[in-house]
Amino acid sequence: MQTIGVDVGGTFTDLVFCDLKTGQLAIHKVSTTPHDPSEGVLAGIRELCQQNRIDPGGIRYVFHGTTTATNSVLENKGAKAGLITNQGFRDIVHIGRHQRVEHYSIMQELPWQSRPLVQRRYRKTVGGRLAPPTGQELEPLDEAGVRRAAQELKAEGVESVAICFLFSYLNPAHELRAKAIVQAEMPDAFVTTSSFVSPQFREFERFTTASLAAFIGPKVERYIDHLDKALSDSGISGDLRIMASNGGVATPAMVSEKPTLTLLSGLAAGVLGGAWVGELVGRRRLITFDIGGTSADIGIIVDGKFAETDARSTSIAGFPLLMPMLDIHTIGAGGGSIAYVDRGGAFRVGPQSAGAVPGPAAYGRGGDQPTVTDANLVLGRLDANDFLGGSMALDAEASRRVIGGLAAQLGLPLNDAAEGVLTILNANMANAIRSRTVQKGIDPRGFALVAFGGAGPLHGAEVAAMLGIPEVIVPPHPGITSAVGLLTTDLKYDTIRTQFQVSDAVDVDRLNRDCLDMQAELARQFEADKIPAADVTWQRVGDLRYVGQGYELKIPLPGGTIDAAGLAGIWDAFHKAHAAEYGHAFEASPIEIVNVRVSGIGAMPKLTRPPAPAGGSLDAARLRTSACVFRVDGTLKSFETPVYQRAKLPVEERFEGPAIILQKDSTTVVPPRTTAMVDTSGSIIITLGDRS
Template identity: 65%
Template sequence: MKLIGVDVGGTFTDLVYVDTQVAESTIHKVATTPHDPSEGVLNGVVELCKRAEVDPGSIDHVLHGTTIATNAILEHDGVEAGMITNEGYRDIIQIGRHQRPQHYSIMQEVPWQDRPLVKRRYRKTVAGRVAPPSGEIMEALDEEGVRRAARELKERGINSIAICFLFSYLNPEQELRARELVLEEHPDCFVTTSSSVSPQFREFERFTTTAMNAFIGPKVRTYVARLESDLAAHGLSADLHIMCSNGGVATADMVAARPVLTLLSGPAAGVLGGGWAGALSDRDHVITFDVGGTSADIGIVRGGVFEEATARDTAIAGFPLLVPMIDIHTIGAGGGSIAYLDAGGAFCVGPRSAGARPGPAAYGHGGDQPTVTDANVVLGRLDGENFLGGEMALDAEASVRVVSALAAELGMTPEATADGVMKIVNANMANLIRSRTVQKGLDPRSFSLVAFGGGGPLQAVDVAAELGIPEVIIPPAPGITSAMGLTTTDLKYDAVRTAFVSTRRMDLPALHQSFASMESEIGRQFAADGLSPDEYRFERSADLRYVGQGYELRVTVPGGAMDEAALASMFAEFADKHLTEYGHVHAEDPIEIVNVRVTGIGTMPKLHAPVLKPRQSLDDALIRHKDCVFRVNGSLETLSTPLYLRDALPVDQDFQGPAIIIQKDTTSIVRPQDRMTADSKGNLIIKLGVEG
């Protein structure tokens, strides 16, 4: 099989071509085209095929990580959407819950009130009601009212409508009928129902998720359709699959109908790529560390399994969501993060960023503020002659100038100031990792840190040292790890049902029926995708809590019949997770099964481990020596440091730092107190604090 993975970033679009039969791959980068990202994707795919000397018509799958949906939410740049809901519930998405983002601030922004996804004048109400607990129809749907609402919204120019009724997760009949009526009145409308997007309880989150789908739907649908058309026009008949937030890919048709599934498309691919790199070197307990120009993303992989976000943690731009997502957290810390003194005289780094233009002063595009990149230049850790494989020269004098100006304000030397920039940004990144490990009962010292992105390998050893993490892993191509992650995943579809059964009133046959119906539903989707039953499998899970608790914990559910043994397994895992999360368990208290879930995984062809060319000695990899500044035993020292070409490093030969490892898409740092090995799988393994 021949695959192309394409990940669109803010500055560059990264691509990788993979032939799974001969274990060959080719990487490429092109400039992102913000006005129309599909243009950059198409340019990159065509150029990559030429570079790899492959016929575009022979490509089997194009796997794409996109920021279209994410940017539409972050920039609040979706369409003007409408909503049809029950009488009396017009303002659910405006009121929200009693919890506010910041409990005690009188100046806070509440996203769903300050910038609602659906303006109040476009929210229409109709009579009709589904009643719990069984989902019976308590009041018939006012079909003429639905038609009238659809006509009114059409007259106002609304071409995307969310249909959100109470308790539709128990019985979607009224939502489905309302959708039919809307399309009869407004055939060109993008119509989305809450029961199709997120059929589970919590009406505020369900309604908001559906409104978000309506807000971004037309833009994503247009983008996907245009990309498919343009690829076909250039001779690519390959299947287009889009990366979803759950760590799997979905078909273009699925994403066009439910674009809300792609809100963490790019970062999710990065976590997959980081997990793949760790697995190459037999590490299944890793923290993925993706540092770009403006932000740093981290994800957690335990036992080879990606951590998923819980209902209370799943949000985008402050809006709560009810869709499966890999647990990814981000801060504004990257190579372009600006160092400055705030109004109180405190030394700060980020979250303000110089961006791509003008960017750091070292880029020579007019940047006049000191950044993390400039600090690395001042410390000698970036080499102006070998940046981006020599395709871009760095202006070291400009970096010294802007860092020296900040140093004058602080009364410090430029080198000490640059080191201070490093300490602050690394501490911010370490605190992000602590929030997802230490504060969750996980010991970061039991993990390896997989560092990638343009800036990850530059910062990784210092961040790992601050957390006590014993080793850093640098993947084969750190700058395109997200694109490579796209070629390591499978088709992945999720289904969910709200159960609300407890140990006080357990209904095993009903639970079994829920699992069976979800597996049948996903199986039909796989069949439509052309997969046979032996090409996919199912994984079951459930959301559990003690009766009376407000939030749940996710546990695995054994396959087969639901019986007492399956329940015992679920409850034992729940107790373990509750102890880890909260520090205690209540062994005698009743447990409630809130939601039951099925994940369908359809096997896709995958990227193999890289095949390394024969290499000679360490001396053959040496470019030259240069002066670099490192902190040694608490003091700054300038050391003559060897610069090595990564592709020429001998395999499985470890050596002592300091060292700077040069490759086209990033620079890796080895401190004087660390040892490094280029292993046979293509990774760099840096052991911290190990002196030979």
């Protein structure tokens, strides 16, 4: 079976082909086409197939990680969206909650106010009210009001509508009826409901999640439909699968209905790819470290399990989000990050990026700002004549010119300014990792850092040294690890129901009935996607808290029928999880089951362990020596550094840094006072020594 993984990044689009029967593996990189990412996707697939004599008609699956939804939100370039809600609640998506991101700042930006997803003039209210605890109807839906609201929105040129009513997570009847009316009045509009996107309590977050779906829905739907058709027109009859934020993939139809599934699409694929690489070298406590052209993405894996976000911290561009997502922290730090002196005279790097166009000055496309890539080239850590396997030449003189301009501003020598760019960037990334580890009671020194992306292997060892992390793993194809991650996952769907049941008065029949109903709902979806029931596995999780608390912990629930013994096990697991998270537990206090989640996982074809690399010798791998600059003992020093061709390095033979290792999709830097070795899986393992 032949599969292709395609990950669209800010600068490059990465592709990997795998024949799961023969083990053939091929990779490719092309520049991203920001005006229409599908152009880069199709061009990359065509070139990959031509270069490796692959018949496009034999490709069974195309797995795709997309940034379309993410970029729409980050750039605030979504659809003209409308919202229909209950009378008196027009401004719920503006007011938000009493809590703020920065508790004591009166000048902080609140994105839902400064750049609302739905402008106030497009927020309409109608009569009708449901009430807890069962969602009974207190006031009938004003259907004529819904029709008038739809007509007004249509006249204003609104492209999409989110329908958000109070307590619809208990009873979606009013939202479903309103949706039918709006679709009749606005047949060309994208229409969604909060009970479909996120059927759980917390109305501000639920309404905002639905508004996000409306904001990005038309663009995502058009992109997916266009890509699916273009692939077919190119002779690829295989099925398209889209990476979702929950760590699984989804069908184009599901993504078109729930575009918020893709808000961390490509980032999730990177974490999966990092986990796969870690498993191959026998490491299960990992920090994934994905640096591309515009951002650095960080994920945590403990004992092979991915960290997931919770209701307190799930957000995109500052907007709260109620969706299952892997816990991935992103900062504006990448190869294209621009170095500058701010108005206060401080030396900064990022988050602004030169992107794919014009890109760093080194790319020769008109870039005139100093970037991280330019700094690496000035210090000799990139080879101007062997970038992307020699398919792209870098302009070293342009890099020296822009870094020289920065150095003049700072009053520093050229190399000091270039090394300063890297030190600031590395410190920013180390601080980001601390926020996900040290600040949560996790000691990063017990983890391995998996460094990938186009720039991850350039910076991984120095970032690890700042954190005391003992080793860095560089995957066999680091620049396309996110694309590889796409080939390691399964089809995954989630559903949720709010319970609000307390431990001393649990309606077990209702709990079991809801679990079975949710599983049946997902089973119908898998059947529609032609996934055999035997290939589907199920997971249950409860959101639990002590009565009176404001936020929950995720606790695994037993499969099958839950009885008294099963409940006792659930309470005990919650006490232990609470003690682990907060340092204490209240074992005499009642526990509340807030939500119950069911996940269905449909098995997909996956990558298997690759064959051991053929290897060679250090002499055969050595291309030349080159002057490279590193900071050692607080002083910048130039080292005559061997430059190796990765494919010819020996297997399981340790060698000392400094060294530069070249391959098509990335460059690996092995600094002084470290050692490196190629593992039998093909990964490079860099072991850190004393670099104080």
